[in-house]
């Protein structure tokens with residue numbers, strides 16, 4: 001299975017020069033060999049294979065020494081692209097005949113192949129052949145083995161790199177675990193088995209710093225120097241929160257998917273978190289959506305079942321022991337006693353996640369064997 005990641009890069013002047021040179025060289029190669037294919041067909045009536053053209057590259061590099069200045073895999077990848085363009089054309093005549101690449105096209109790109117560790121990703125930088133380390137905005141956790149990288153320039157003159165990775169998806173052995181998960185602010189997740197997962201300390205610390213930085217920002221005079229400074233600080237901390245959160249959510253979702261065959265979640269549309277301030281609400285909200293998407297795609301890979309229960313299900317107000325539904329349950333009640341079955345000290349959150357599990361299994365028609 002493949003995944004792709006598009007990252008913004010900030011090449012320096014020297015690197016820009018080399019990137020631009022590579023755009024030019026790959027365009028030259030593309031057009032040169034497209035022309036050759038057309039000529040060979042005209043004269044010999046046969047189509048040219050990729051390997052025939054690839055074998056000509058060393059000779060061509062001698063003829064045009066400037067081709068040696070750029071990464072050689074980008075030339076091979078250009079020939080592969082050309083080959084694909086022809087294959088697509090022969091497969092489906094609605095796809096037009098391959099066109100020559102004009103100097104004027106606004107979206108330029110070239111692709112390099114991963115060989116011998118020539119592409120590496122570290123925090124805030126990426127190593128690319130010939131370019132060496134380029135400053136990058138690595139905002140996502142890159143999973144899997146790197147296959148290739150495509151360097152591109154947008155019409156607005158921003159540079160990007162798209163990384164393709166490959167993941168081995170080993171089908172996981174089935175497990176017995178079934179879990180209901182409730183999400184919260186104080187605890188990030190509460191499991192139906194009673195376990196409560198807190199946001200990690202490092203993330204909580206950054207969140208505090210962020211709240212502080214935002215308070216400071218709000219006191220500065222708008223558009224003043226100090227205001228810009230404070231704004232930059234806030235943006236930086238937002239970024240840090242995002243990265244830390246991503247890391248935490250990847251690990252957490254992986255563990256849940258490892259240990260459970262059936263995962264029951266609540267529909268996020270119903271979660272009402274009015275009680276908290278806007279910052280923690282926004283951040284929780286973003287985390288929850290990420291968390292769900294991680295759980296969902298990992299479950300798909302590994303053959304787990306994820307189910308979201310109906311949006312109107314009163315998970316907090318229902319006694320998970322007897323099913324009695326309380327009429328009112330304000331948000332500040334953390335523990336309660338069931339008037340029906342006399343269960344004492346019901347933990348609000350654990351009770352909710354137990355209900356989520358029960359309800360989910362019911363909707364999935366899975367029998368619970370106690």
Ligand SMILES: [Zn+2]
Pocket residue numbers: 319320321322323324338339340341342343
């Ligand atoms: Zn009860």
